[in-house]
Amino acid sequence: MKKIDWEDSRKKTAAYEYLVKVFKTTKPSVSLAMSFKRNSLEAARMRHVAIHELGGRLLSDENVTVSPVKILDSHGNVKSVITDDSITL
Secondary structure, eight states, X not given: XXXXXXXXXXXXXXXXXXXXXXXXXXXXXXXXXXXXXOOSHHHHHHHHHHHHTSOOEEEEOTTOOOOOEXXXXXXXXXXXXXXXXXXXX
C-alpha cells in the first residue's frame, strides 16, 4: 500500500485545498490520487506537487516483512503456522 500523507492535519487540509484550486478538481479526486487509487496523468502530477512543493511524505509498506501468523484451535493451541503470504489449508 502506498499513500502520500502529512504529519500535521492542518497542513494536509491546506494542501488538499491548494491542489483542488490549482488542478480545478474535487477533494475526493485529490484523496484518490494521494492514496494511489487513481493513476491518471493528472493524479501523478498532483502527487508530484504534493511531495515536492507541499511537504507531503510518501508512505509505503513494500519493504515490510510479513511476520508468521499462528492459527489456533478453540482451546488456544497452535494448529498451524503461516510463514509466507500464500494461504494453504
